[in-house]
Amino acid sequence: MEKKIAILGSTGSIGRQTLDVIKTLGDNYRVVALTAGSNCHLMADQVKVFKPELAVLNDARSAEKLKQAVRGSGCTVVSGSSGNLQAATWPDADLVVMAQVGFSGFEPLVAALEKGKIVALANKEALVIGGSILKREGLLDQGRILPVDSEHSAIWQCIGNASKEELARIYLTASGGPFYGWKKAELKKVTPDQALKHPNWDMGSKITIDSATMMNKGLEVIEAKWLFDLELDQIEVIVHPQSIIHSMVEYIDGSLIAQLGAPDMRLPIQYALTYPERLESQVERCNLFEKQLDFYPPDPDNFPCLALAYRAAKADGTMPAVLNGANEVAVARFLKEELSFIEIPGVIEQVMDNHVKIDKPGIKEIIDADNWSRRRAAEIIDSYRKG
Amino acid sequence: MEKKIAILGSTGSIGRQTLDVIKTLGDNYRVVALTAGSNCHLMADQVKVFKPELAVLNDARSAEKLKQAVRGSGCTVVSGSSGNLQAATWPDADLVVMAQVGFSGFEPLVAALEKGKIVALANKEALVIGGSILKREGLLDQGRILPVDSEHSAIWQCIGNASKEELARIYLTASGGPFYGWKKAELKKVTPDQALKHPNWDMGSKITIDSATMMNKGLEVIEAKWLFDLELDQIEVIVHPQSIIHSMVEYIDGSLIAQLGAPDMRLPIQYALTYPERLESQVERCNLFEKQLDFYPPDPDNFPCLALAYRAAKADGTMPAVLNGANEVAVARFLKEELSFIEIPGVIEQVMDNHVKIDKPGIKEIIDADNWSRRRAAEIIDSYRKG
Numbered sequence: 001m002e003k004k005i006a007i008l009g010s011t012g013s014i015g016r017q018t019l020d021v022i023k024t025l026g027d028n029y030r031v032v033a034l035t036a037g038s039n040c041h042l043m044a045d046q047v048k049v050f051k052p053e054l055a056v057l058n059d060a061r062s063a064e065k066l067k068q069a070v071r072g073s074g075c076t077v078v079s080g081s082s083g084n085l086q087a088a089t090w091p092d093a094d095l096v097v098m099a100q101v102g103f104s105g106f107e108p109l110v111a112a113l114e115k116g117k118i119v120a121l122a123n124k125e126a127l128v129i130g131g132s133i134l135k136r137e138g139l140l141d142q143g144r145i146l147p148v149d150s151e152h153s154a155i156w157q158c159i160g161n162a163s164k165e166e167l168a169r170i171y172l173t174a175s176g177g178p179f180y181g182w183k184k185a186e187l188k189k190v191t192p193d194q195a196l197k198h199p200n201w202d203m204g205s206k207i208t209i210d211s212a213t214m215m216n217k218g219l220e221v222i223e224a225k226w227l228f229d230l231e232l233d234q235i236e237v238i239v240h241p242q243s244i245i246h247s248m249v250e251y252i253d254g255s256l257i258a259q260l261g262a263p264d265m266r267l268p269i270q271y272a273l274t275y276p277e278r279l280e281s282q283v284e285r286c287n288l289f290e291k292q293l294d295f296y297p298p299d300p301d302n303f304p305c306l307a308l309a310y311r312a313a314k315a316d317g318t319m320p321a322v323l324n325g326a327n328e329v330a331v332a333r334f335l336k337e338e339l340s341f342i343e344i345p346g347v348i349e350q351v352m353d354n355h356v357k358i359d360k361p362g363i364k365e366i367i368d369a370d371n372w373s374r375r376r377a378a379e380i381i382d383s384y385r386k387g
Numbered sequence: 388m389e390k391k392i393a394i395l396g397s398t399g400s401i402g403r404q405t406l407d408v409i410k411t412l413g414d415n416y417r418v419v420a421l422t423a424g425s426n427c428h429l430m431a432d433q434v435k436v437f438k439p440e441l442a443v444l445n446d447a448r449s450a451e452k453l454k455q456a457v458r459g460s461g462c463t464v465v466s467g468s469s470g471n472l473q474a475a476t477w478p479d480a481d482l483v484v485m486a487q488v489g490f491s492g493f494e495p496l497v498a499a500l501e502k503g504k505i506v507a508l509a510n511k512e513a514l515v516i517g518g519s520i521l522k523r524e525g526l527l528d529q530g531r532i533l534p535v536d537s538e539h540s541a542i543w544q545c546i547g548n549a550s551k552e553e554l555a556r557i558y559l560t561a562s563g564g565p566f567y568g569w570k571k572a573e574l575k576k577v578t579p580d581q582a583l584k585h586p587n588w589d590m591g592s593k594i595t596i597d598s599a600t601m602m603n604k605g606l607e608v609i610e611a612k613w614l615f616d617l618e619l620d621q622i623e624v625i626v627h628p629q630s631i632i633h634s635m636v637e638y639i640d641g642s643l644i645a646q647l648g649a650p651d652m653r654l655p656i657q658y659a660l661t662y663p664e665r666l667e668s669q670v671e672r673c674n675l676f677e678k679q680l681d682f683y684p685p686d687p688d689n690f691p692c693l694a695l696a697y698r699a700a701k702a703d704g705t706m707p708a709v710l711n712g713a714n715e716v717a718v719a720r721f722l723k724e725e726l727s728f729i730e731i732p733g734v735i736e737q738v739m740d741n742h743v744k745i746d747k748p749g750i751k752e753i754i755d756a757d758n759w760s761r762r763r764a765a766e767i768i769d770s771y772r773k774g
Contacts, residue, residue, distance in 0.1 A: 248647070258644070261643055270640055284641070286641065290683060290684075295679075
């Protein structure tokens with residue numbers, strides 16, 4: 001049976017890898033809609049190769065150029081956020097891959113779920129910031145969100161058909177980033193170049209810095225809470241420098257089930273695309289012979305971001321949006337060398353301390369909290385620089 | 388719903404641990420039949436505690452004593468192999484745990500499967516020696532055999548509901564025993580006392596020696612072939628000295644699923660008892676923090692028994708019976724210090740070389756091959772001692 005796929009964010013890293021995987025899967029997988037921001041050239045190439053029915057560029061001028069470029073292809077070109085909603089609810093699509101970055105992916109996600117679509121979700125913010133809204137609206141209960149993140153895909157693969165009652169806890173594995181084992185004195189001198197060298201994964205700069213601070217794992221804890229309907233004390237983080245075990249589930253009988261593989265995002269992407277089946281893949285096989293796998297506890301003294309994420313998740317309401325917004329600003333300023341590595345968690349903590357939390361927020365309150373958090377983080381960082 | 392359980396071999400290590408587990412599982416698990424060899428005292432205790440409807444002792448005199456000991460309990464006491472068949476097909480039993488040692492467990496297994504019973508199988512020989520008969524009779528196709536061996540339980544847990552087509556291969560983990568890394572010159576001097584010290588598992592002496600020679604893993608390869616309907620080239624052995632990963636499955640997409648746990652047989656026993664559910668257990672939790680897991684290839688030069696098992700499995704027919712019989716004799720003579728550790732594989736290989744294989748054997752031909760193999764192994768060992 002043919003599977004028809006819409007991809008939101010098709011020119012980003014996950015979007016491009018999704019198209020790579022689809023190319024290898026053969027004729028049963030067809031792309032029906034693509035969206036991106038403003039990368040007209042790449043989108044035009046994707047339209048020519050994958051022949052979607054709909055192509056969306058958020059930027060209106062880029063969309064005009066795209067129209068010219070794909071004239072005669074039969075592909076409808078649309079611009080703006082209404083275009084994203086159209087793609088997310090495209091009648092033909094069986095599966096919507098959400099690979100956009102940022103909270104602007106939230107409304108298309110809600111729209112897709114409300115239309116009964118199956119969503120392969122790679123957009124972190126939608127769950128981290130919007131998870132409590134999705135929960136309240138009953139949009140998490142129907143098993144329609146398939147995780148794409150490698151850790152969450154691992155948990156999903158390890159759970160299989162087990163019931164929630166059989167699950168004791170999950171272990172999210174963390175590489176620990178390039179600085180695990182370092183102390184504050186050494187961390188003070190970390191440069192962006194050092195922090196951008198991830199030991200195992202080749203990713204964008206924001207997520208690579210998040211890996212180095214452990215904030216990435218904190219955001220994943222929040223994602224996991226919503227995806228698998230867990231209490232926070234059922235979610236443990238374990239440092240595993242080799243990134244071969246992608247995560248684990250502990251059952252109530254004491255049995256642990258783990259998923260392992262090469263660190264290649266095409267594996268979890270393909271699993272979400274082909275689920276409930278598995279198909280052959282081009283991904284390198286994971287050879288364990290002569291390998292060593294190590295496991296350590298997280299280091300909360302030197303890497304406080306993980307605990308901040310647990311704190312935000314526990315507070316819920318607008319707090320996860322505040323955590324995320326402040327972190328984005330702090331990371332951007334660190335990359336500009338306007339904030340030291342070791343100051344990142346302090347900024348986030350101060351913003352969280354300053355925040356007057358709103359319980360059960362709507363989308364507007366979340367967006368307001370996000371904006372407030374970014375402004376407040378910027379103020380704090382500026383005050384550090386003056387001081 | 389109540390589950391009624393018959394246990395064949397209830398006074399052995401697995402049998403006793405099965406009863407321990409049942410004690411913790413509460414009223415929904417009821418013992419209806421028990422069998423053993425001649426341990427009248429322990430059987431009488433078990434009858435008093437678990438109140439089965441039937442108790443069988445193979446030895447007629449011990450059965451008479453048992454009758455006296457449990458008089459008035461309402462438990463029927465029977466002796467001999469017909470008693471074992473009765474227990475295996477006890478009308479009340481939903482699940483038959485087969486924890487006997489040796490090929491005498493084969494006929495009760497066939498009888499239980501023919502009656503449509505679910506069998507939790509801990510009897511290695513039944514599959515190693517009798518697998519091809521079970522296959523020919525169509526008794527393996529119905530998913531009624533639940534593995535109890537920790538490695539096979541791990542594979543079973545990792546397969547879940549996946550289809551055979553999705554499975555690329557399995558990795559059976561082996562501790563490597565106490566001598567992994569040793570060379571022939573060192574292995575020459577191994578004493579029974581040294582070989583009986585297994586690094587992780589506390590088991591009987593025969594299986595502990597088999598672990599040291601890698602024959603145990605070889606027998607498990609043959610078991611896995613029949614249990615999971617695999618080709619031999621889909622079964623790999625990987626040395627993992629810590630025995631924390633109990634085995635792994637590789638899927639066609641490159642994803643590996645592994646089962647981990649404390650080295651405690653009560654875990655796989657309980658899983659077979661409670662399947663398809665998981666229940667809380669008393670088993671120690673597996674804590675990975677600060678742990679290190681290592682993986683190495685097997686060492687065929689210094690531990691040739693594994694390759695002999697693959698060879699016997701490939702030859703099929705009566706050859707696995709010959710492998711098993713010769714190995715039992717060689718191990719027994721090693722324990723009596725009448726054969727050196729390093730001579731064990733040579734004896735088995737010579738017996739296999741001398742064997743005229745019968746394809747598609749019946750039970751009688753298998754028993755004949757087993758007897759021949761034991762005699763031949765004894766002759767060879769005697770000739771070494773004279774020579």
